[in-house]
Amino acid sequence: xxxxxxxxxxxxxxxxxxxxxxxxxxxxxxxxxxxxxxxxxxxxxxxxxxxxxxxxxxxxxxxxxxxxxxxxxxxxxxxxxxxxxxxxxxxxxxxxxxxxxxxxxxxxxxxxxxxxxxxxxxxxxxxxxxxxxxxxxxxxxxxxxxxxxxxxxxxxxxxxxxxxxxxxxxxxxxxxxxxxxxxxxxxxxxxxxxxxxxxxxxxxxxxxxxxxxxxxxxxxxxxxxxxxxxxxxxxxxxxxxxxxxxxxxxxxxxxxxxxxxxxxxxxxxxxxxxxxxxxxxxxxxxxxxxxxxxxxxxxxxxxxxxxxxxx
Amino acid sequence: xxxxxxxxxxxxxxxxxxxxxxxxxxxxxxxxxxxxxxxxxxxxxxxxxxxxxxxxxxxxxxxxxxxxxxxxxxxxxxxxxxxxxxxxxxxxxxxxxxxxxxxxxxxxxxxxxxxxxxxxxxxxxxxxxxxxxxxxxxxxxxxxxxxxxxxxxxxxxxxxxxxxxxxxxxxxxxxxxxxxxxxxxxxxxxxxxxxxxxxxxxxxxxxxxxxxxxxxxxxxxxxxxxxxxxxxxxxxxxxxxxxxxxxxxxxxxxxxxxxxx
Numbered sequence: 001x002x003x004x005x006x007x008x009x010x011x012x013x014x015x016x017x018x019x020x021x022x023x024x025x026x027x028x029x030x031x032x033x034x035x036x037x038x039x040x041x042x043x044x045x046x047x048x049x050x051x052x053x054x055x056x057x058x059x060x061x062x063x064x065x066x067x068x069x070x071x072x073x074x075x076x077x078x079x080x081x082x083x084x085x086x087x088x089x090x091x092x093x094x095x096x097x098x099x100x101x102x103x104x105x106x107x108x109x110x111x112x113x114x115x116x117x118x119x120x121x122x123x124x125x126x127x128x129x130x131x132x133x134x135x136x137x138x139x140x141x142x143x144x145x146x147x148x149x150x151x152x153x154x155x156x157x158x159x160x161x162x163x164x165x166x167x168x169x170x171x172x173x174x175x176x177x178x179x180x181x182x183x184x185x186x187x188x189x190x191x192x193x194x195x196x197x198x199x200x201x202x203x204x205x206x207x208x209x210x211x212x213x214x215x216x217x218x219x220x221x222x223x224x225x226x227x228x229x230x231x232x233x234x235x236x237x238x239x240x241x242x243x244x245x246x247x248x249x250x251x252x253x254x255x256x257x258x259x260x261x262x263x264x265x266x267x268x269x270x271x272x273x274x275x276x277x278x279x280x281x282x283x284x285x286x287x288x289x290x291x292x293x294x295x296x297x298x299x300x301x302x303x304x305x306x307x308x309x310x311x
Numbered sequence: 312x313x314x315x316x317x318x319x320x321x322x323x324x325x326x327x328x329x330x331x332x333x334x335x336x337x338x339x340x341x342x343x344x345x346x347x348x349x350x351x352x353x354x355x356x357x358x359x360x361x362x363x364x365x366x367x368x369x370x371x372x373x374x375x376x377x378x379x380x381x382x383x384x385x386x387x388x389x390x391x392x393x394x395x396x397x398x399x400x401x402x403x404x405x406x407x408x409x410x411x412x413x414x415x416x417x418x419x420x421x422x423x424x425x426x427x428x429x430x431x432x433x434x435x436x437x438x439x440x441x442x443x444x445x446x447x448x449x450x451x452x453x454x455x456x457x458x459x460x461x462x463x464x465x466x467x468x469x470x471x472x473x474x475x476x477x478x479x480x481x482x483x484x485x486x487x488x489x490x491x492x493x494x495x496x497x498x499x500x501x502x503x504x505x506x507x508x509x510x511x512x513x514x515x516x517x518x519x520x521x522x523x524x525x526x527x528x529x530x531x532x533x534x535x536x537x538x539x540x541x542x543x544x545x546x547x548x549x550x551x552x553x554x555x556x557x558x559x560x561x562x563x564x565x566x567x568x569x570x571x572x
Contacts, residue, residue, distance in 0.1 A: 048412060052570075073414045074318040080412075084405030088340045093333070100329040101413040103319035112316055128340070144409070148318035 001026040001152060001184045002047060006056035009042050016042045018208035019056065024186060024201075029178050031199025031216075032188040033294060039208040040188040041081055044156045047186065048078050061152055074102070077150035081157045081188075083141035087130030091120060091140050094129060095147055102148035109147070116143040119173055135166035142170065146177070152184045153177065159194060167194075174198055192294040204298055211301045220292040223300040226266025228273050230259045231286040242280045246272050255299070257285075266291065318414070326416045330423020334394050335430060341397070345431070348392050352439050356384035360446070363505055371509065374535045381443040382531035383504050385460070386524060388439050389432035389468030391495045394424045395475035395488045402483045411569065421476060421565055425469050432468035436461050448535070456534040463546060467527055470550050471498075473557025480564035498524050523549035 002024035009017040017039045024030040034040050045051035047060055049069040058065045061075035085094055092113065099109035113120070119139045121132075129137060142158060155174070159167040175198065177183040189195050195202050196216045203213040212219060228249075232239050236259050240252050243261040248269045253260040263269040266289045277284055290296075299305055321329065338345060364376045401407040410420060440461065450456040475491045482488070501515060502524040511519055519525045530546020533539040 050408060050411060070320070070414050073412060074320070076412075078409075078412045080405060080408060082405050084409040086337075086401065086404060086406045088337050089333070093336060097329060097333045098409075098413065100332075101321060101326065101410070101415045103321040103325075103414075104316060108316045149316055150318070 001028070001062070002030070002058075002060050002186060004043075004047070004056065004058040007043065007046060007053055007058050008055045009039075009046060009051065010054045016208055017046070017053075020205070020208070020210050022058075022203070022210070024184060026184055027178065027182045029174065029185040029187060029198055029200050031195035031202040032186065032205060033190070033192070033195045033202050033298070034188075034205035035190060038205045040190075040205055041156050042208075043205070044078075044080075044154050044186070044188055048076060048154055049073060074148075075150060076152045076154060077145035077148065078154045079138075079141045079145045079156065079158055081160065083134075083137040085129045085137055085141055085144070088128060090128055091125040091132070094140060094144050095120075098144045099147045104148060112147050112149075116146060119143040119146075119169075134161050135163060138162055138166065139169065142173065149181070150183070152186065155185065155187045157188055157190065159189070159191065171198055192298075196294050202294065204294075204301060206298075206302045212297060216294060219294060219297040223292050223296045225262070225264040225292065226269070227253075227290045227292065227296065228261040228263065228266055228269055229286070229288045229290055230261070230273070230277070230284055232257055232259060232283065233285050234283050238280065239277065239282050239284070242276050242282060243273060246276050248272070320414055323416050323419060326419035327423045327426060330410075330415070330419055331426035331430075334397070334424050334427035337394075337397060338427070338431060344396070345435075348388065348431075348435055349438060352384040352388035352435075353442060355387050356380055356439065356442060356446075359383065359505065371507070374532060375448070377443070377446050378448045378535040379507075379532060381440070381448050381535075382460075382464075382528050383499075384439050384443070385436050385464040385531065386467065386499060386528065388435045389464050390471050390499060391475060391492055392432050392435065392468055393428050393472035393475045395472070395479040395491070396485060398424065398476065398479045399483060399485045399488050402479070403485075417565065417569055418562065421561060424476070425472055428472050429465050429469045433461060433465040436464045450534060451537055452534045456538075459543070460531055460534050463527070463531060463543075463550065466547075466550050467553075470554030471557060473554070473559070473561035477557070477560035477564040480561065480568045483568075498522060503528050523553050525549075 002022060004020055004022035006019045006021065007017060008019050020043065032040050032043065042051065046053050047058055047065060049065050049072050052066065060072050063071045063075065065072050095113055096109050099112060104112065120143050121136050124132065124136060129140065132140065138158065145153065159170050162170065174185055178185055187198060199216060201213065201215050202219060203210045230239055230243065236254060236257060239259045240254055243249055243259060244252050246261065246269065248265060249261045249263050251262045253262060261269065261273060270289050274287060295305060359380045360377055440457065474494050475488055478491045479488045501518045502522045503519060508516065508519055508525060526545040526549040530543045533542035
């Protein structure tokens with residue numbers, strides 16, 4: 001449904017997207033995970049026909065984005081990173097204008113507004129968008145993107161700035177669209193939980209390149225099982241030495257003031273780790289057991305944490 | 312079972328209509344933009360007549376000075392009035408991107424705004440013309456003369472909009488669009504605003520000869536004398552000439568903004 005081959009975009013000397021290959025199947029939710037500035041939005045803008053690739057090719061809904069941009073636009077719905085709404089229009093006017101530009105008749109638009117009611121605050125639909133809260137604007141933006149029943153939905157950080165209930169509403173709607181309508185969803189996010197919860201497959205992008213790709217479960221398995229995290233203020237060399245000697249610890253990873261003991265069974269390893277550290281006289285600020293997250297995947301493949309990662 | 316609602320190309324004219332309707336819906340919410348556009352021509356009509364009516368008596372005018380000034384007020388009402396500032400806000404808010412993500416014809420994005428501009432300047436011209444009637448201006452050309460008067464003025468207004476739209480699309484900067492108002496001054500004042508061409512001298516008379524507004528004003532003023540098709544044709548040529556220049560700038564700026572991404 002979405003393909004990219006050696007897709008590249010430069011802005012002057014800045015290589016924003018560096019020859020990425022993508023393949024997203026029909027009916028899949030694909031999570032595109034990466035920090036700010038990694039190139040996520042640039043990829044989305046190229047796939048959505050807003051930005052021309054410097055080189056490489058891409059197709060969406062089996063249509064080349066450079067050769068058939070008009071047909072691609074008919075097939076896609078897009079909610080960009082910032083809710084792109086006119087504050088001097090009402091919610092109804094936004095949806096109606098959007099519907100008209102997608103060729104819908106008035107009766108069809110009215111029907112779609114009813115169908116999209118779970119997303120829209122119907123009490124405020126005739127109020128100016130400028131009076132909406134951030135969450136209301138986000139959901140209206142999503143509703144406007146869906147008015148024409150697209151087969152592919154691009155969501156560029158759809159829950160950034162939303163409170164937890166608002167985020168859950170958007171997640172539920174994305175799941176429903178995918179489950180009930182078979183909509184293909186391309187979702188960029190910097191929230192690990194979002195990618196983990198929603199996506200069938202995740203691609204991790206960093207400095208314009210996809211550094212790893214797979215299902216969340218596969219990716220998490222790929223970086224080990226459980227992790228005992230030890231945060232230290234003092235001698236981390238000594239802590240690493242002690243942890244390496246604990247039975248069941250497979251390997252040690254170190255990041256600044258953090259030492260991590262990777263083990264297949266964190267529950268069993270935790271107590272021996274604590275005892276070993278105590279016996280060795282190590283001063284520990286924090287000791288915690290973590291099962292692998294996508295942040296571990298990100299850390300493993302890029303050497304740094306994901307900025308803005310939430311959990 | 313009903314067919315699912317899906318997207319289809321709306322067609323060029325419906326695209327233009329959709330963009331125009333949206334722009335017109337915004338007008339009542341932009342009174343801070345509309346009201347000055349009405350106040351300025353009213354002010355100039357009253358002040359110019361009050362200040363210069365007696366002085367103009369020394370010139371050889373074919374028509375009453377009030378009628379001489381009414382087309383000037385119309386030019387003031389319609390020149391530089393556009394949704395270019397709103398377009399810049401659309402660019403800044405991201406709404407312009409939302410429009411580009413639809414299958415809308417790219418040319419319709421500008422043409423729709425210009426249709427709404429045409430409606431707006433026509434609406435602005437009507438009270439100014441009514442004010443002209445109130446102070447005693449009459450059209451020997453009758454109702455049709457009034458209609459031609461309004462349509463020519465509105466056409467000029469739309470022809471001029473290419474400049475602010477070009478600036479809006481090239482810069483995406485509201486200050487630059489606001490500054491485009493200065494373009495209005497040479498067009499509006501280096502012409503027969505206060506006196507007929509025959510009474511002007513020196514460099515100003517020379518500049519006025521090349522200013523399209525001179526011919527537009529002459530065409531509009533001719534409607535207070537009778538049907539002078541030669542004057543009307545020169546006025547229309549002035550409108551078309553300016554329109555070609557300004558709209559070429561606007562549409563090339565649109566293309567540049569879209570293709571340059």
